[in-house]
Amino acid sequence: MYLGIDLGGTNIKIGLLNADLTVQMKLKVPTESETNSQTVMANMIAGIKQLLAETQTDTSQIKAVGIGVPGQMDIKKGLSIFSPNFTHWENVPVVQLIEAQFHLPTYIDNDVRVNLYGEWQLGAGRGKQNVLMVTLGTGLGAAIITDGQMMYGKSNSAGELGHLNMYRHGRPCACGSSGCLGRYVSARGMVKTVQEHLAAGETSVITEWTHNDQAQITAKMVSEAYDQQDQLAQTVMQETGEILGYGLASAINLYNPERIIIGGGMAAAGDRLLTPARAVIAGHALKVAREVCDIVPAQLGAWAGMIGAGVYAKQQI
Structure with a gap:
């Protein structure tokens, strides 16, 4: 069996996966x-202990x-x-902390690459050799498989589409730059x-x-207001979609994927x-690259990162 863990900004999703990567049990903390x-x-360690206790699993089985x-x-x-x-988060020895606690081989990777490992093996990327995955959540993440190989780059930071500069002097980003794609195309x-x-x-x-409390606004509300023909919501969704389109057009030109x-x-x-x-991509991505690429939704849903982390663990072993 394998443990797959997806460390998210809101929840930590933890799953116990069987040898064939089917999910035996999952929980979130x-x-x-x-x-x-x-x-x-x-919180992560407590969640793992809870999962092991509830499934009566001994670490020797993992x-x-x-x-x-x-x-x-x-x-x-x-x-x-x-x-x-994350706040107060620098050079955190994640692997060391988990191995010290559970004495199990532990492997980390970028959350989006882990998502893509899952979708590539078990979801929307099956059978494809050139795949770009973009995750839109609190921020914007991306990962790339080229010619059947996950791209890492010299410092494991290949595919950081969220930090494409969209505006010369735009919103400040935690990365130190400004105008980054992820500061516009994300829930935040x-x-x-x-x-x-x-x-x-x-x-x-x-x-x-929200009773005029702007701190209560969520991205989901924008979709709901859009469906009620709310003009502001429709404008915002159009703007956000167009910026996403420019980012994806650049990615199509750079990586030539067959599927996003x-x-x-x-x-x-x-x-x-x-x-x-899609309208922006049609006008701005190179024709030869655009015509071989389709854009599809992920298939593994909210637990994709957790499943992908299990897939990744199995691959490392």
């Missing part, structure tokens, strides 16, 4: 990402642990160097765009839903977001 690395890692972690990392050293969605980015439109004097049903898989919680916006994105 709050991440508390706004606290510090000690609290987050303690071959390996795979963990998907957002941000920059040193995979060989098992270090999470920097994660933009879309909420910020709504807030900017409201600040400019536009009105929306969303302000009624869109995952993450915000992917639930579906065609509301992808219709404007």
Whole structure:
């Protein structure tokens, strides 16, 4: 058996996977990402213990642990160097902490690569050799398989599409730059765009839903308001989709994928977001590259990262 763990900004998803990678049991525990690395890692360890106890599984039955972690990392050293969605999180020895606790071979990788391992083996990427995955959640992540090989790059940071510069002097990003794609096309980015439109004097049903408390606005509300023909929501979704389209057009020109898989919680916006994105791609991506590439939703759903982490653990063994 394998343990697959997806470290998210809101929840840590933990799964016990059988030898054939079917899920025996799964659970999630709050991440508390706004606290510090000690609290987050303690939450992860407690969640693993809970899963093992509830399934009456002994660690001797588990071959390996795979963990998907957002941000920059040193995979060989098992270090999470920097994660933009976490507070007080620098050079966290994730592998060392888990191995010390459970005495199991443990492997980390970027959360989106782990997602893509899952989709490639068991989901929307099956049978494809050139695949780009983009996850739209709290931030924007991406991973790339080229000619049947996952791309890593010299410092394991290949495929950071979320940090494509879309505006010379745009919104500041935790990476140190500004105007990054992920600051516009993400749940946080879309909420910020709504807030900017409201600040400019536009009105929306969303302000009624949140009783004028802008801190309560969510990306899901934008989809719901869109479906009620709310003008501001439709404008924001159009803008966000177009920026996504420019980012994907650049990725198509760079990587020449045969399939782009869109995952993450915000992917639930579906065609509301992808219709404007496809229109931009049609006008801006190279014709020869564009014509061989389709864009599809991820298949493994909200637990894709956890499943992919199990797939990754099995591959490492």
